[in-house]
Amino acid sequence: MPAASPAIGQADLIRPVRARDSPVTPLSQNPHRGDGPKGILLMPPIIDARTVSKVFRQRQSTGGFSGALRGFFAPVTKEVRAVEEISFAIEAGEAVGYLGPNGAGKSTMIKMMTGILAPSSGSLSVLGRRPIEERIANAREIGVVFGQRSQLWWDLPLNDSFDLARHIYRLPEAQFKASRAEMVAMLSLESFIDRPVRQLSLGQRMRAEIAMALLHAPKILFLDEPTIGLDVVAKDVVRKFLARINRERATTIILTTHDLQDIEEICPRLIMVDDGRLLFDGPLPALRTTFGARRRLTLDFSADPGELILDGARPLPSEGLRRDFEIADDERSLIDLIRALPAGAPLSDARLHEPGIEEVIRTHYQGRSA
Amino acid sequence: MSAPALKFAAFHPLALRPLAAFATAAARQQATHRSELLAMAFGAFMDVFARISIWKAVYAGREDMAGISLAEMITYALVGSTFLSSWDAALIVREIGAAIRSGQIGATLMRPVSFPGMLFAEQLGPRLLQFAVVCLPVIAILASVYGIQPPASPGHFLLFVAHVALSTTLLFLIAIFFGLLSFWVLEAHSLEWFMRGLTALLSGGLVPLWFFPPALGAFAHALPFAWITYYPMACYLGRADLFTSTLLFAAGVGWALVLGACIAVLWRLTTRRVTVQGG
Amino acid sequence: MVGREDATSDSMTGEVRAPAPPGINLALYWHLMRLRARTRLQYRASLVLAWISQGFGYAGTFASIWVILNRFGGLGGWSWPEMAFLLGFHTFAYAIGAVFTFTQFRGMDAMVREGEFDMLLVRPVNPWSFIVFSGVDLQYGSHFVLGAGLMITGAAALPLAWDAGLMLRFLASLLSAALLTGAMFTIIGAFAFVLGRSRYVFGLYFDLWELSRYPIGIYTAPLQIILFTVLPFAYMSFVPVSVMIGKPVPLLGGAAPVLALAAGPILALMAALFWRACLRRHQDIGG
Numbered sequence: 020m021p022a023a024s025p026a027i028g029q030a031d032l033i034r035p036v037r038a039r040d041s042p043v044t045p046l047s048q049n050p051h052r053g054d055g056p057k058g059i060l061l062m063p064p065i066i067d068a069r070t071v072s073k074v075f076r077q078r079q080s081t082g083g084f085s086g087a088l089r090g091f092f093a094p095v096t097k098e099v100r101a102v103e104e105i106s107f108a109i110e111a112g113e114a115v116g117y118l119g120p121n122g123a124g125k126s127t128m129i130k131m132m133t134g135i136l137a138p139s140s141g142s143l144s145v146l147g148r149r150p151i152e153e154r155i156a157n158a159r160e161i162g163v164v165f166g167q168r169s170q171l172w173w174d175l176p177l178n179d180s181f182d183l184a185r186h187i188y189r190l191p192e193a194q195f196k197a198s199r200a201e202m203v204a205m206l207s208l209e210s211f212i213d214r215p216v217r218q219l220s221l222g223q224r225m226r227a228e229i230a231m232a233l234l235h236a237p238k239i240l241f242l243d244e245p246t247i248g249l250d251v252v253a254k255d256v257v258r259k260f261l262a263r264i265n266r267e268r269a270t271t272i273i274l275t276t277h278d279l280q281d282i283e284e285i286c287p288r289l290i291m292v293d294d295g296r297l298l299f300d301g302p303l304p305a306l307r308t309t310f311g312a313r314r315r316l317t318l319d320f321s322a323d324p325g326e327l328i329l330d331g332a333r334p335l336p337s338e339g340l341r342r343d344f345e346i347a348d349d350e351r352s353l354i355d356l357i358r359a360l361p362a363g364a365p366l367s368d369a370r371l372h373e374p375g376i377e378e379v380i381r382t383h384y385q386g387r388s389a
Numbered sequence: 390m391s392a393p394a395l396k397f398a399a400f401h402p403l404a405l406r407p408l409a410a411f412a413t414a415a416a417r418q419q420a421t422h423r424s425e426l427l428a429m430a431f432g433a434f435m436d437v438f439a440r441i442s443i444w445k446a447v448y449a450g451r452e453d454m455a456g457i458s459l460a461e462m463i464t465y466a467l468v469g470s471t472f473l474s475s476w477d478a479a480l481i482v483r484e485i486g487a488a489i490r491s492g493q494i495g496a497t498l499m500r501p502v503s504f505p506g507m508l509f510a511e512q513l514g515p516r517l518l519q520f521a522v523v524c525l526p527v528i529a530i531l532a533s534v535y536g537i538q539p540p541a542s543p544g545h546f547l548l549f550v551a552h553v554a555l556s557t558t559l560l561f562l563i564a565i566f567f568g569l570l571s572f573w574v575l576e577a578h579s580l581e582w583f584m585r586g587l588t589a590l591l592s593g594g595l596v597p598l599w600f601f602p603p604a605l606g607a608f609a610h611a612l613p614f615a616w617i618t619y620y621p622m623a624c625y626l627g628r629a630d631l632f633t634s635t636l637l638f639a640a641g642v643g644w645a646l647v648l649g650a651c652i653a654v655l656w657r658l659t660t661r662r663v664t665v666q667g668g
Numbered sequence: 669m670v671g672r673e674d675a676t677s678d679s680m681t682g683e684v685r686a687p688a689p690p691g692i693n694l695a696l697y698w699h700l701m702r703l704r705a706r707t708r709l710q711y712r713a714s715l716v717l718a719w720i721s722q723g724f725g726y727a728g729t730f731a732s733i734w735v736i737l738n739r740f741g742g743l744g745g746w747s748w749p750e751m752a753f754l755l756g757f758h759t760f761a762y763a764i765g766a767v768f769t770f771t772q773f774r775g776m777d778a779m780v781r782e783g784e785f786d787m788l789l790v791r792p793v794n795p796w797s798f799i800v801f802s803g804v805d806l807q808y809g810s811h812f813v814l815g816a817g818l819m820i821t822g823a824a825a826l827p828l829a830w831d832a833g834l835m836l837r838f839l840a841s842l843l844s845a846a847l848l849t850g851a852m853f854t855i856i857g858a859f860a861f862v863l864g865r866s867r868y869v870f871g872l873y874f875d876l877w878e879l880s881r882y883p884i885g886i887y888t889a890p891l892q893i894i895l896f897t898v899l900p901f902a903y904m905s906f907v908p909v910s911v912m913i914g915k916p917v918p919l920l921g922g923a924a925p926v927l928a929l930a931a932g933p934i935l936a937l938m939a940a941l942f943w944r945a946c947l948r949r950h951q952d953i954g955g
Contacts, residue, residue: 076953135789137951151951155792163790168783174707183703186696187791241790428868435875438891439882446744446886447736454740576714579721586721586728595732600739 064108071141073102103295116282162232166244188235202230222253319368440466471524474594485568486577541627552621593619616641723810744886753822758905760815765849772803773857841908844932851939861946903931
């Protein structure tokens, strides 16, 4: 457990928590300063977002052809602020999880970084370019996998789709063949590379999608919900592969997900957004501290201990032989807590739960929506 | 079709109530797509306008052709291409084809309404709506510019109204027939185009059969397609006396019965096959 | 912010890579067309059947027009051979344009709505070209056969001197009319970025398109003006064919020979600008 952690109230959570506020500040968090803690000569960040905002003007449809016509010439719009003044910097070789509930602006941010959408304000640079201005140059050096959309040619064998990638990225024959062989080996595509894509299972297809996105050896790989809908085994394969690509090829990975396990296994760094705003940016373990999630104590008794008051522990609604408490003080050990029990209490078992990130995030969102 | 409409379904296959429910639900659904209705009205307007322009051009300086005057041909274009052939019934072929391919036709067997009956009801509602909001305005606007002839007599008019019902029924039956054929031969997409080609020429939709070369004309007069546009308009314009017109109408009803019987047989064969195949 | 010149991406990672060749990726578009054709040819029998049946459907309409011309001797001053040439040209030129654009842009609104279009933007390709060439549609076989057949029927009976000049004019006219078709479908497709739903606009297109297979002179003057200007369907076949067979063109007069060839390229240019503006708008405010 980290050394000190001031409890942070709900009100504070609305304010974006920058990494410098958290006790652990990784190298990547301070890219703009020349004096890295380890004395490494810092290169410019591979992705640099500064107060990037995206405002959609959503058309208020009046319906019908006349409405559509009116909307065409004099659109009645309302503003939707999908991304609000988000800043972060990502170093080459990082793997970053971009997390947030539906409608938090995750996909919008990915779309801006990949050159699909233009930021409304702020500056965004990817590999030293503005993606929207130099979309094609940017596209040549990134790989994109959108979990719900396919890049593959549905009716033709997988290999034909790979061949298409060779033409799209204008890869020299030798480089393409080497790259394809590597992908086929790493993702075990051999058994179905000659089968039409429509016959592949979801897991096989996702492996193929990822291979397709990596054939041109992009410097950055963007993945939007890469494990959505996959079974446990397929998810595991995808996660292990992404972690390996990040480690061995130093491919920078940015991925959005609902599944926290994706982040736990692939991404040392987490960026959390909600309602378009940045909530947290830092290493995964710092998340719990920053959000002040409490540990929970469960005590089992052999006989009903009656009214139970425990110093430093807030009783949670429970009665009978099993009692739950929330522990505010991160310093207190299990032994400390048991010592605080009234003497002679018929204790039979005691457990202390560390909150998982899932729990941390859930508590946060529940607190927000309430 | 929406689930609520099904709730009204009684358990007699010929019960009219469920069919009426399908018809109104389909009509209501289409009414919500005002832009599509407007587009449809625009299409009908352009179509009729093109026909009138063609007739005006070919009649230039001519009194009549085969005993038909320009005024009569303008009326033929106005009434014939709105009430009698403005809808693309060939789309039903596509719908049935899709239902067969997706296996949905198996599911429809479990419903208390026969599938052809349901389709008919589904088409009828929007059709009546189109009569009111597409055909009538288009006729009114263009008639005010180019003029329109009244029906030959009250009797002819009544018979014409019956003809409109017969025309809609026949077009529908032909479409269902082609649609069910797609279960046995060819594909729905191909049959759809065959039907379109046959109807375009043989119904008299664009050119009345009077103007056909004799051999083709004789052939076309006998086929059921002629009752879609040609015979109804001939009746409206009073080309034959009431007695002959009534006989011709009866012949059309005969064709409807023959087609109905063919469909019943095909439907039974198809459903048997579907049941055996397991849908 | 890192300047582009002093710190390109390559210098950031120290990796050396051959720069991608500039210019249009012709090899890709050729490859896409071949892929598309292969996909369609997996179902060869159904394709042939589609040609035959669709040809039959069109033949029904053409036969109706023949019946009129056969009975009345002409339509607005056009004899059957002239009319056959007009119809054939209309069908053939339309089909050339439609092969590259119709089914592609008919599905455009769904493509934008479901995010498939965005997938094109993350690749180093021109999205318009990708859509056009990856969707090349082989189903127009009957259009070409019927169109060529009607044109030959008509031309055989017409006193035309098929010298190099006329041949050249004929080919350029076909190209212009095909470009016109492609440009119009591109414009309707670009509506998808703005309107959300654009499919029914194709219905309106075909209503006007059907008018354009007849001699434009038969319509009232206001409609003629519209078809010569804001909705330039007159250039689909009436203007180029009139010029070729030496019939007078109302309203245009002496400008007709030039406009017959220029209409397609001009509208194509306008379509390209319109497409670009709509795409820009989509990237700026859409999503």
